[in-house]
Amino acid sequence: MSTPNSLDDELAGRVAVVTGAGRGIGAVTAALLARRGAAVALLDRDEPGAKRVAAEIEQAGGRALAIGADLLDPAAIEAAFARVRDELGGVDALVLNHTVHPCGSVLETDAGEWDLSLEINLRGTFLCAKAALPSMIERGGGSVVGLASDCVIRSCRNAAAYVASKAGIVALMRSIAIDYAADNVRANAVTPGATDTPGLRGAFSVEGRDLEESIARAAGQSPLGRLGAPKDVAEMIAFVCSDRAAFVTGAELLVDGGMTIGYAAD
Numbered sequence: 001m002s003t004p005n006s007l008d009d010e011l012a013g014r015v016a017v018v019t020g021a022g023r024g025i026g027a028v029t030a031a032l033l034a035r036r037g038a039a040v041a042l043l044d045r046d047e048p049g050a051k052r053v054a055a056e057i058e059q060a061g062g063r064a065l066a067i068g069a070d071l072l073d074p075a076a077i078e079a080a081f082a083r084v085r086d087e088l089g090g091v092d093a094l095v096l097n098h099t100v101h102p103c104g105s106v107l108e109t110d111a112g113e114w115d116l117s118l119e120i121n122l123r124g125t126f127l128c129a130k131a132a133l134p135s136m137i138e139r140g141g142g143s144v145v146g147l148a149s150d151c152v153i154r155s156c157r158n159a160a161a162y163v164a165s166k167a168g169i170v171a172l173m174r175s176i177a178i179d180y181a182a183d184n185v186r187a188n189a190v191t192p193g194a195t196d197t198p199g200l201r202g203a204f205s206v207e208g209r210d211l212e213e214s215i216a217r218a219a220g221q222s223p224l225g226r227l228g229a230p231k232d233v234a235e236m237i238a239f240v241c242s243d244r245a246a247f248v249t250g251a252e253l254l255v256d257g258g259m260t261i262g263y264a265a266d
Contacts, residue, residue, distance in 0.1 A: 019098040020099060054066035077127045102159075
């Protein structure tokens with residue numbers, strides 16, 4: 001039952017699209033937005049994963065639509081958003097969570113890895129925003145949220161292509177914020193630090209490091225003494241999508257446990 005201070009239903013009547021929603025931060029965000037009352041479209045190239053999360057949302061009483069979409073394909077993106085408009089009515093919030101994370105310095109990164117990172121992380125973000133904005137404008141406004149990375153601020157080793165793409169997302173959110181402010185469209189970057197997700201664990205594994213040792217080391221570097229949880233990031237995203245953030249646009253919102261202010265003391 002809702003209480004007077006409950007956030008339940010604060011997004012009632014709205015439609016949110018979450019990319020990369022089949023696992024990790026995207027899955028937790030989709031579920032949270034649904035609990036707050038939004039109808040949620042889950043876009044992921046892993047369609048079975050998106051369907052699994054959508055089924056969990058519906059079992060909990062929410063409304064969800066899972067769509068398999070390859071963000072390298074502009075036609076697939078257009079078709080996905082056309083389906084959202086047809087089946088859910090439009091778009092009020094867009095959460096751009098999809099990502100690939102190639103590892104390597106400039107000399108260790110080949111042109112194919114560089115291109116893939118920018119095509120999925122940055123070009124895919126651009127194309128999804130381009131597909132969603134007309135509906136937001138028609139509906140009187142909306143919220144665009146791009147997922148960046150604290151590596152853009154504090155720098156991370158061996159992540160040249162990834163960091164470049166995430167820096168581009170921050171700049172793109174600012175561009176959308178200024179270009180569409182008159183249409184009541186807000187755009188912000190949410191910038192997680194090290195967050196315990198399948199993607200982070202996969203990155204550690206690719207680097208050839210002992211997984212549990214790497215996780216413990218990363219947690220120990222945080223001033224708060226732990227890795228982020230997907231829910232930590234999802235809560236910030238839900239805030240930015242809500243009317244509580246009605247005067248927040250063009251911002252970069254850190255959810256990093258203090259990592260960008262400095263490492264924890266040894």
